[in-house]
Amino acid sequence: MQLEKNINILLLGSSKGLGKVLYELFKKNKYEVVGVSRTVSAQTDFICDLSDKNQVLKLIKDISITTIPQYIIFNAGKGSSNKETLEERREELMNHNFYTSKHFVEEIKVDPFWTDNLKGLTFINSICALENFKCSEEYKYAKKELLNYCRKISNELITKKIRVNSILPGNIMHENSIWNEKFESKEDEVNFVEKTMPFDEWIYPEDVFKTIEFLVHNQNVVNTEIILDGGQNLISPN
Numbered sequence: 001m002q003l004e005k006n007i008n009i010l011l012l013g014s015s016k017g018l019g020k021v022l023y024e025l026f027k028k029n030k031y032e033v034v035g036v037s038r039t040v041s042a043q044t045d046f047i048c049d050l051s052d053k054n055q056v057l058k059l060i061k062d063i064s065i066t067t068i069p070q071y072i073i074f075n076a077g078k079g080s081s082n083k084e085t086l087e088e089r090r091e092e093l094m095n096h097n098f099y100t101s102k103h104f105v106e107e108i109k110v111d112p113f114w115t116d117n118l119k120g121l122t123f124i125n126s127i128c129a130l131e132n133f134k135c136s137e138e139y140k141y142a143k144k145e146l147l148n149y150c151r152k153i154s155n156e157l158i159t160k161k162i163r164v165n166s167i168l169p170g171n172i173m174h175e176n177s178i179w180n181e182k183f184e185s186k187e188d189e190v191n192f193v194e195k196t197m198p199f200d201e202w203i204y205p206e207d208v209f210k211t212i213e214f215l216v217h218n219q220n221v222v223n224t225e226i227i228l229d230g231g232q233n234l235i236s237p238n
């Protein structure tokens with residue numbers, strides 16, 4: 001079946017990592033894509049710190065002038081913090097994993113320009129939001145808040161015919177992945193993957209892209225949380 005590609009995608013968190021590859025895949029597959037991040041990159045159309053409410057207000061105005069998004073992919077996030085105390089780490093990770101989404105949604109959900117055109121919101125979460133999966137307390141806290149928020153707004157937005165879904169990936173390998181820094185040799189990496197991933201393979205940005213496409217093109221999928229981890233959460237709960 002030929003998928004309709006003439007769709008406007010807004011990608012929040014597009015300058016590097018997963019977001020950078022997603023941006024390029026959207027383009028390659030003939031979607032209209034607009035990217036947002038804090039730093040300049042070939043994949044950044046609008047600069048904005050999404051954790052700053054005032055910058056988000058300006059961004060929403062600026063985007064409205066040039067494009068009418070139909071799907072928004074909330075990808076901005078950060079896996080760890082170097083701050084000293086748990087409180088500081090929690091604050092930083094809440095800002096980058098939760099408020100980067102919440103500030104944006106709270107503004108657009110009451111704006112008919114956005115709600116009349118939007119068809120779906122997809123949130124890139126993590127298996128760290130799952131109860132049984134162990135990871136740093138501050139990252140788990142932020143991603144769980146995000147998951148709960150998605151469940152809440154899914155109920156609100158379905159009355160406007162906007163579908164909200166989440167993707168919970170396991171370990172993603174990409175060019176600036178934190179995983180690249182963790183291994184001294186290819187053998188170390190292979191051992192780690194065999195130990196943690198049941199199918200002996202990383203999750204790749206292309207896997208996330210295919211899952212986003214599935215969500216975009218399936219009108220019946222609403223308030224769903226897709227665990228995209230190759231079973232990682234089943235074999236390495238701690």
Ligand SMILES: NC(=O)c1ccc[n+]([C@@H]2O[C@H](COP(=O)([O-])OP(=O)(O)OC[C@H]3O[C@@H](n4cnc5c(N)ncnc54)[C@H](OP(=O)(O)O)[C@@H]3O)[C@@H](O)[C@H]2O)c1
Pocket residue numbers: 012013014015016017018019020036037038039040048049050051075076077078079095096097100124125126127168169170171172173176177178
């Ligand atoms: N990597 C993994 O193994 C993994 C696994 C599961 C889930 N995830 C999730 O997948 C998403 C992407 O992860 P990644 O590994 O690609 O991370 P990454 O390489 O650090 O990229 C994060 C992206 O988000 C943007 N961003 C972060 N904070 C922002 C802010 N306040 N305002 C605007 N943009 C912001 C960054 O751009 P700027 O720095 O230019 O702003 C960058 O484009 C995150 O939500 C992460 O939690 C990752």
